[in-house]
Amino acid sequence: MKNLFIYSIVLFLSASCSSSTEEKAAAPEKATDENAVSLTEAQIKNAGIETGAIQSQNMNSVLKVNGVVDVPPQNIVSVSFPLGGYLKHTNLLPGMHVSRGEVIGTIEDQGLVQLQQDYLMAQARLHFLQQEYDRQKELSEQQVSAAKTFQQVQADFAAQKVLVKGFGEKLRLININPASLNENNISRSVPVYSPINGFVSKVNVNIGKFVNATDVLFELINPDDIHAALTVFEKDLSKIKVEQLVKVSFVDEPGKEYDCEVILVTRNVDVNRSGTIHCHFKTRPRNLLPGMFLNGSIHIENVPALTVPEEAVVRYGNKEYIVQATGENKFQLVAVETGIRENKRVAVSSTSTELSGMQVVTKNAYAVLGKMKNTAEEE
Structure with a gap:
């Protein structure tokens, strides 16, 4: 009787182990990459998925930038009186126009x-x-x-x-x-003359004040070389050339644009990873003052780029991707950065993957992305 009991236990454990082994063997393996998926021919046909190669082409675009009205140092004049004395008279105010040789003050001492x-x-x-x-x-x-x-x-x-x-x-x-x-x-008094034709930007003294030889009485600006200084990010500096067309507008006149031409591109990048380009006004606006904020549009032509149709780029989370067709109806996401957009095509770049000649989903890429993420969640 005892032997029969032991034999029954052994059979039960053997059956349990066999059942457990069969369940493990029957369980499917979980996918290890949530950014890849395989589709059947029927799924591809029903979703209307199409593929094509990334193309290399020249593109034209408009680069939006910001900047200020600037004056070179040689066009800013600080007026002092070399021997010192008391300011007896002046009628200058910031913004007033002055002519070369005009009396702008009188010093007495x-x-x-x-x-x-x-x-x-x-x-x-x-x-x-x-x-x-x-x-x-x-x-x-x-x-x-x-x-x-x-x-x-x-x-x-x-x-x-x-x-x-x-x-x-x-x-x-x-x-x-x-x-x-x-x-x-x-x-006992002598006049102070304006050395340039321009306008007054600063008045640092008042009547009756004693000024030393090192004191700046007035600051004058010669507007002949006043220009737009625009800030451009490091990645876009190489796209800008001298004589390139730029259109600028001011905050108080957002709908009116003025034509400018690039005269200088700086050869250094500041701590904000940006550089400055200097542009001359083809027709100088009236009441143009240094420091005025402006918006600029730089027309960039024939920029070589790798491009895909705009609908080939998908967004998931905070990143943009293209869907690479790796063969045998398999697809995977490739993170990219987008750039110039023209004629429903967009320039793409990647620091981790070689994109040239890559086969990607050019139509209904979001269908592949949806299947990819749904499959990952089910698993």
Whole structure:
């Protein structure tokens, strides 16, 4: 009886193990890649899936960028007064137009009177030393006076000429002509003239303020070379060439565009991985001021690219993909970055996969993506 019981247990365990083994053998293997799927001929036909090769072609596009109105450093003029003094008068306001040679301010100071006085006194003494020099030279030639006396007068005369020359250059610094200065027109104030034709961008002083020689009174801008400085990302810089057409618009006139031409593309990239291109206005807008924000459209022509139809690109999550046909009705996703779009085709690129000549789904790619993800969820 005992032996019969043991034999029954052995048979039960053997049957259980056999059943477990058969269930494991019958269970299908789970897919290891959720980005790949196999379809039957019927599924491909019913879904209307078509394939084709990635094509290489030249494309035209419009690159949207932003920028500001800029002025080169040589067209920005800081006006100072070299000798210092009190600002007696000015009527400048930012934005006002000024002409070259126009009086834009008046400086007053007793030091200006002293400089003119010193010059005239030095000029008078120079006249006296000139006469003394001529007299001593004649006496020296006749050997009437000692050579030492002539040499002393000669040295004094040369030193006085240097002094007069120095005072004269100081007067020219403040726009006073030494040749026209005399005791009757000594002035305690002198005018400050505009050195350029342009407009005022900054006024840093007020009437009655004392200014030092290093202080900037006014900042003027010559608009002749005012231009658009546009910021372009690193990946697009190589597409832009000199003389390329650019259209810009301003925030206050979004519907009106102005034609520009690329004159310079910078050869360096900043910390934001972008560079600057400089563009001249073919027709300069009125009331154009440095620092104004603008939008730009750069027309890019004949850019070589690998392209697929727009419907060949699918989006899943936050990424874009194309569906590669790997053969035998098998498909897999390939992550790509899209670029230029033209005539219902889009440029694609990938840093991890060689795309040239690849066979991809060109129609109903989302049907393959849906089957792929549904199959992964079922498994």
